[in-house]
Amino acid sequence: MNAFTRYLAKITLAGSIALSMAAAAAHADDKVVRIGLQKYGTLILLKTKGLLEEKLKPQGYTVEWTEFPAGPQLLEALNVGSIDFGTTGEAPPIFAQAAGAPLVYVGYEPPAPEAEAILVPQDSPLKTLADLKGKKVALNKGSNVHYLLV
Template identity: 85%
Template sequence: MSHTNNPFSVTRRRFGALAAGTLVAGWSAGAHAQEKVVRIGYQKYGTLILLKNKGLLEAKLKPLGYAVRWAEFAAGPQLLEALNAGAIDFGNTGEAPPIFAQAAGAPLVYVGYEPAAPEGEAILVPKNSPLKTVADLKGKTVALNKGSNVHYLLVKALETANVSYTDIKTAFLTPADARAAFERGAVDAWAIWDPFQAAAETTIEARQLTNGTGIVSNYQFYFSTQSFVEKAPDVVDAVLAGVAEIGAWVKANPKAAAAEFSPLIGIPAPILEIALARQQYDVKPITPAVVAQQQQVADAFFKLGLIPKEIRISDAVRALKS
C-alpha cells in the first residue's frame, strides 16, 4: 500500500507547517509562559463540544494548575493527525480513525470509550433509489469519509452481504461534500454518521440500506498521548470525569442538549433529538472485550490493505479493566 493512501500519513513537520500562524500560534499567544495547559481537540458534535460550552472543565482543572485550550476539527482523522503531530493532548473519535493513526505511528493512548451505538451510523440511499439491500451496492459508488467509523461499517456490511470491497467504488468525501454529491445523484449511496445521518433521513427522506445493528459496535473512543498520560494522569482523569458529567446531563436532558447543539451545528433541534437518542453518552474504562473488538477492526483494515502494517490495539491502551 502506498504511504500516501494512509489518511494519517501527515508528518509532524508537515502538520506544523500547516498549523503555523493558526492553531498552534493561537495556543501560544493565549497561554502564559509558565501556565500548564491541556490542549483538547473536539468535533462539532459530541460530548466534548458541550463540555467546552458549559465551561465545567476549566473549574475542574484549576485546582490542578491547568488551563484548557480547545481546537475544533472537521472529523476524527484530522483530529488524530493533530495528536500525532503533538498539537493536542486529548480528543475523541469513532472506532476507525485510531486504527489508521496507530498504524502511522501516532503515540495515541486509549483512555476511555462510550458504549456501542450501532444505530448512529448507516449506509443511506435516495428515497427513490432502486437499491434495496447492501448486496445491490455491487458495482455502485459509495461516498464516505476515508478512515472514519463508517469506513468499517461499509467493509463489514459488504462482507455480511457477500460483496467484495473491491466490487464497489468509493468516493472519499467530507460529510458536506458527500451530502452534495448524494443529493445531485453523483454517488449511489452514502455511508454517514449522526447527526448528518438523521438530517438526511429527515430533510431529504434518505433511506437506510442498513445501519450498524448486528454488524458493528460503533464505539466512541477518548484518547490522549503516552507522554501526557505519564506527565498528567490526574488531568486525564479530570477530563474524563467532565465527559461523564456532561454525558449524564445529555441522557437526562435530551431536549435541552439538542437545543444547545443546534446553533453549534446548524441542524434543527428536533433532528438532533433523533441523533441523540441513538447514542449512549456514558464514558467507561477500556475493557479487554472492547480491545478485542477494536482489534477486529484493525485486522480487517490490514487484510484489505487499508493500513500498511499489522498493529496491536493492546499496545495503545492506558489500562485494562476487567
C-alpha cells in the first residue's frame, strides 16, 4: 500500500466517522446528508471516488453534495441549515463564530501552505511578498486567503 493509498484510507475512515455522526443528527426523516465542499481538500476525494455514498448506503442514507466558491459562503449555508457538514480553511470558522454562528468542529487536517499562492500576471513587476508593501490586495473577506495574507 503506497503513501497516497494509506492517506486516502485514513481520510475515508475519518470522513465516514464524522459524516456518520452528522447523518445521525441531521435529516433523519429523509436520510439525506447534505455536504458542502470546495474545489480542494479531502471531501473532494470522497465525492470523486463515491466512497462516502458506498459507506452510508447500507444505513439507508444518500449524500447530496453542494459546491461553494469559498469557506464563508459554505459556513453561512451551514449556519442557516442548508447543509449538514462542510470543510473550510483556517480563518472562515473563526470569522463565522465571531459573528455568532454555532459551529462544531468534528475534524482537523494539517495545513498545506504549499497549496496556497498569490498569483500575478507573468509580466508583473511583483516578484516577492515584499513587493506587495503599500499595494492593495483583493481577497474574499474572512477566507483562508485572508489568513494567508495576514
